[in-house]
Amino acid sequence: EVQLVESGGGLIQPGGSLRLSCAASGFTVVNRDFMSWVRQAPGKGLEWVSGVDSGGGTYYANSVKGRFTIFRDNSENTVFLQMNSLRVEDTAVYYCARDYALDVWGQGTTVTVSS
Amino acid sequence: DIQMTQSPSSLSASVGDRVIITCRASQGIKNDLAWFQQKPGKAPRRLIYAISSLQSGVPSRFSGSGSGTEFTLTISSLQPEDFATYYCLQHNSHPRTFGQGTKVEIK
Numbered sequence: 001e002v003q004l005v006e007s008g009g010g011l012i013q014p015g016g017s018l019r020l021s022c023a024a025s026g027f028t029v030v031n032r033d034f035m036s037w038v039r040q041a042p043g044k045g046l047e048w049v050s051g052v053d054s055g056g057g058t059y060y061a062n063s064v065k066g067r068f069t070i071f072r073d074n075s076e077n078t079v080f081l082q083m084n085s086l087r088v089e090d091t092a093v094y095y096c097a098r099d100y101a102l103d104v105w106g107q108g109t110t111v112t113v114s115s
Numbered sequence: 116d117i118q119m120t121q122s123p124s125s126l127s128a129s130v131g132d133r134v135i136i137t138c139r140a141s142q143g144i145k146n147d148l149a150w151f152q153q154k155p156g157k158a159p160r161r162l163i164y165a166i167s168s169l170q171s172g173v174p175s176r177f178s179g180s181g182s183g184t185e186f187t188l189t190i191s192s193l194q195p196e197d198f199a200t201y202y203c204l205q206h207n208s209h210p211r212t213f214g215q216g217t218k219v220e221i222k
Contacts, residue, residue, distance in 0.1 A: 036211070038159075046151075046159065046202050048211035059209040062116070095158055100206045101149040103170070105158040 002026035002104050004096050009109030012086055020081040020109060022096030030054075030074040034100045037070060037081045039092035040108075049094070050081060064090075086113045117141050117205050121214025127222040134190040136217045138203035143183050147207035150179055150188045154199045162201075163188065193219070 008020040020037070029035060036051040050070040051059045058070050069082040079096055093108040118141040128134050138148070150163040161170050163179035166186060176191045190197055198221055203214040 045216040046153075046204075046213045048204075048213060051209070051211065061210045100147070101161065101164040102151070102159075102204065102206075103161050103164070105160070107158055 002098075004098065004104060004106035006094065006096055006106040006109040009094065009111045011112045011114065013115050014086060014088055014113055016086050016113075017082070017084045018086065018111060020083065020094055020096075020111070022079040022081075022106060024077045024079070024098075027098070028074075029072055029077050029079060032098055034098075035070075035072065035079045036097045036102060037079075038095045038097055038102070038105075039090075039111075040095070041089070041092045044092075047092075052079065083111070086111075088113050116210055117144060117208055117212055119203055119205055119212050119214040121203055121217055123217060124215060125218040125220065127220050128193050129222045130193055130195060132193045132222075134193050134197075134219060136188045136201055136203075138181075138186045138188075138214045140184040140186070140205055144205045144207035146182075147205055148179075148181070148186050149204045149206065150177075151202045151204065152197075152199045153202065159202065190219075 003025045005023045033054050037049040052070045067085045072079050091113045095108045096106045098104040120139045146165045148166050151159040153159040162173050162177050167179040178189045200216050200218045202216050
């Protein structure tokens with residue numbers, strides 16, 4: 001069964017850092033063209049955050065550029081999102097999703113940035 | 116960045132109604148357009164990709180159409196399980212962008 005499982009969310013103070021993980025099963029991340037992170041703030045819509053392509057190219061929303069870093073560990077079949085300098089407005093459920101058109105999604109992990 | 120303008124933001128409809136949701140892109144996106152359904156507390160689920168291709172397992176009452184910058188999601192006969200929020204996504208260029216969402220509620 002193709003599955004994505006996110007982890008690493010939690011409560012963090014403004015300015016802090018968190019690393020989210022997205023563990024894939026049923027397929028290998030290295031063989032997929034693109035993997036993304038998408039977030040949803042409480043009561044709001046979906047916001048694409050970041051993506052990594054098969055060549056290791058990385059892409060970011062303007063709102064997180066310079067603060068977040070996406071990377072893959074092919075040996076662990078996992079995609080990570082390193083989040084630094086967190087802000088209150090980064091509070092959201094974070095989902096990872098597969099391929100250019102986001103065909104498979106994880107269940108999400110909740111990040112709360114608050115003092 | 117490509118802006119995706121989705122309308123309406125919400126609608127009320129009855130079971131059996133035909134529902135049409137529209138997304139307009141600020142520039143051409145070829146066929147790099149997908150539609151998603153999200154229910155409260157759940158992850159989004161892809162319904163349509165490449166404008167009009169139906170995701171495996173999705174009922175045939177869902178369909179997509181359009182070209183260039185104008186795209187529509189149609190639910191031909193609304194069912195109780197279709198009450199949810201729907202989003203379009205362009206994946207033609209970076210950053211990817213979603214529409215603002217359309218909440219479909221029971222009339």
